[in-house]
Amino acid sequence: MSFTLLLIALFLAHLVADFYLQPMSWVNERNSQHFRATKLYLHVLTHGIVSFIILALWEFNYGWSELARVVYATLLIMLSHFLIDLAKSYSNKGVIPFLLDQLAHSIVLVMLAVWLTDYDEFYALIWQKLIAIDTLFVICAYILVLNPSSVFIRMMLEKITQGFATSGSIPAAGHSIGLLERGLMLSFILMGEYAGVGFLLAAKSIFRFGDLKASEEKQLTEYVMLGTLLSVSVTLLIGMSTVYLVKLF
Structure with a gap:
C-alpha cells in the first residue's frame, strides 16, 4: 500500500x-x-x-x-x-x-x-x-488487435476486392483509424461495455455516411463496409476469447 x-x-x-x-x-x-x-x-x-x-x-x-x-x-x-x-x-x-x-x-x-x-x-x-495470467491474456489481446489484425484485414480485403484501393485519402490514415477503432472496441469488450462498441460503430457510420453518399463509386462503399465488418469481427473474436480465457484460468 x-x-x-x-x-x-x-x-x-x-x-x-x-x-x-x-x-x-x-x-x-x-x-x-x-x-x-x-x-x-x-x-x-x-x-x-x-x-x-x-x-x-x-x-x-x-x-x-x-x-x-x-x-x-x-x-x-x-x-x-x-x-x-x-x-x-x-x-x-x-x-x-x-x-x-x-x-x-x-x-x-x-x-x-x-x-x-x-x-x-x-x-x-x-x-x-503484471505477471498474472489474466494480465498476460489482456496484453496478448491488445497486441493481436493491432498490427497482426491489420495485416490479416489488409490481406482479406486485397483478396476480396482484387487490389481495389481508395484515392484522395491521407497516407496510412485508414491503418491508424483501424488501430484506434479496434483498440477502443477491445477495451469496451474487456470492460463488458458492449454498448460502447455500438456507440463507436454508430459514430463512425455518421462520419462516413456523407462521404459514401456523395461518392458515386459502389466499390468504395463496399470496400468500407467490408473493412469495418472485418475489423469488428476480428476484435469481437479476440475480445470475447480473452474474456473467456480470463474467466477460465
Missing part, C-alpha cells in the same frame, strides 16, 4: 509540475537555448519544490521520518529531470521523444518509490499484477 500510495503521489506531482506549472514559453526557451535557458532551471526547481512537499508528507506519515531521505530523493528527481529535459531539447520534438521523455521520468519515480518503501511490496505487486 505504501509503495502504491507514494508512486501515485509522485506521479501526480510530476503531472502538475510538468503540464500545469510549466508555461509553453518555458518549453520554447528550453528548446531554443538548451542548457542556457533560465526557464529550464526554474522548471527543475518547480519540480523540486512540489516533489519535496509530497516526499516530506509521505515520509513523516508513512516512512521512517528521515529528512535526509527526502532531500536525497528530491535532489535525484531534480537532477534526473534536468538531464532528461535537456536531452529532449536536442530532439526533433516529435511524439516519440515526448513518450520517451515521460517514460524516463516515470522510471525514475518508480525507482525512487521502491527505494523509499518496502521492496517486498513492490515485487509482490509486480508478480501479482
